[in-house]
Amino acid sequence: MFDFMDLEFNESELSVSSGLYIPEANECMRCGQCVSGCPTFKLFQINEETPRSRIRTISKILIEDVPVSADELKHLNNCVQCRACEASCPSQMAYGQLFDQAQTKLQKPLNGLGKLAFYLIENKKQRTWFMPFLKIYLKSGVQKPSQKSGIFEKFGLANAENLLSEPALKPLFDNYPANGISRGSVGLFTGCIAEHFDSETLIAAIKLLNANGYDVQIPKAQSCCGAIHQHNGQSATNLIENNLAVFNALNVDAVVHVATGCGAMLSEYENESFKKRLFDINEFLLANWSENLKLESSNLNVAVHEPCSQRNVLKNQKSVYALLQKIPDLNVITLDENHICCGSGGSYMLTHPENAAQLRDLKRQVITNSQADLVVSSNFGCAIFLNSDENKVEHPLVLLARQLVG
Ligand code: SF4
Ligand code: SF4
Known part of the structure; x- marks a missing residue:
């Protein structure tokens, strides 16, 4: 045997x-x-x-x-x-x-708020229309009564509001030209909600790509990667087909993603032409860093959180450590227990808030023990879930872009 x-x-x-x-x-x-x-x-x-x-x-x-x-x-x-x-x-x-x-x-049936969430993830126009109302809601102070009413618990979204920051409403441009002479062109995958809730990382990605001599194209017609659908028993076919059509038609040298959760899903699309040009932004910048591009030094202690989608699917976590070496004097350390999930798990933090919070507590304790000044995570979902008053978690690109000279 x-x-x-x-x-x-x-x-x-x-x-x-x-x-x-x-x-x-x-x-x-x-x-x-x-x-x-x-x-x-x-x-x-x-x-x-x-x-x-x-x-x-x-x-x-x-x-x-x-x-x-x-x-x-x-x-x-x-x-x-x-x-x-x-x-x-x-x-x-x-x-x-x-x-x-x-x-x-x-085939789990969706409840009312679940249906609305999936509808907004699928439909960019309606999502864009919805965001100003969400912003007003988050600023209005009516959150407390609605939380007390228990409506979010009823629909399995008890944790949703606590994770939301005010959405950015200004859309990104279609094109961002390279600084100086162009070395090439990349398509940026922005997905569904990152443009509203993680614009800081997307802008950092654009700045770093431009500073390295790359034009950045952001096709408006792109859609969510489909991960949330696929992991929750819903069909992701339309979203996948749309992204394949949009990005395969784009005249670029590479397509880059900035969130490893989306990247893991994109990397498993069954389409070789698409996958051939697909890169994680950390890997792409590391491989194409311009010799002339220098960063300001920093004496921070930075701990690297390795998202599960990066460790277990993309398997490129080492590129983050190597990329951060571009910042002179930065002290980069790895977090203990990086192989244990922080609890965010895509929609898990919403659907299983108690389990997720326990896992987050364990991770936050590890972060505190590390005595790091800052934690970097290449997945937006992990970063928003782990952020707290004590722990500052941001994408490594945000740190790198801050150190751009001038
Ligand atoms: S899934 Fe777990 S128990 Fe099953 S073969 Fe793999 S390691 Fe062993
Ligand atoms: S939670 Fe456990 S069973 Fe589920 S994917 Fe992670 S290691 Fe596997």
Whole structure:
């Protein structure tokens, strides 16, 4: 019989998108190598909250086609979808893909606010129209009564408001020309809500690309990457097809994404022409940094938070450390327990606020212990979730752009 213990585990050799054989859900060997890195096992310390137990449930849904109990479903849905289990699995179980397939088969119905949220994610025009009202709402002081009314808890969005900052209303331009002579052109993936809630990072990305000699094009017709849909059992097909059409038609040398959560989804689009030109912004800037571009020094202690989408899917976290070396005198450290999810998990922070808050508390404690002046995270979702009065978390690009001379 095949003995998994004979395998020498090498994370870099594992790739869901590499065209290798992808095991079915019933091929999990139940070896347990995935258990210790699973954040929900860390919280609950029970077998039901392990990847192997969830894969057993997924196998029932996808392969055996037998009913699963409410309890099994609850534990399945407690999954943060961090995919740490994939990175440690000697059988190369494509957990993320299997989880999404199970969600699609289960077809969870959306409630009222859920429907509105998905509608706004899908429709840019309506989203843009909605934002001024959201801004007025957030400034108006009627938040407290609506929070007290319990309406957000009722619709499973108890945490949503606390995470929202005032949305930026000014749209980005279509084109940002390079500083000086152009070396090339890149398309910037902005996704759905980042233009309103993380414009600081997008503007930093544009400044750094321009300073490195790249024109930046931002196609207005692009849409959400589809990750939230796919991980919640909703169809992402229209969003994916739209992005493929928009970016494949764009006359650019590369397409870059700035949020690793979106990047992980984009990197798994099944379209080779699209993937050939797709880069994470950290990797792109590192590979194309202009020799003449110097940054101001800084003596800050900066800790790098490694989002799960970056560690377990894109696997390019080292590029952040290397890129930050462009800032003279900066002291860059890694956070302890970077392999444990911070709890944000896409929409998980909204759908499972209690579990998410416990994971965040653990991460915040690690951040406090690190004594860092600043934490950088390449995923917008993690950054907004981790930010607090004590901990300042921002995208590494924001720090880099601040150090641009002049
Ligand atoms: S998912 Fe992989 S690591 Fe986890 S028990 Fe199954 S075979 Fe082992
Ligand atoms: S994706 Fe993350 S939370 Fe879900 S089973 Fe795997 S390790 Fe656990």
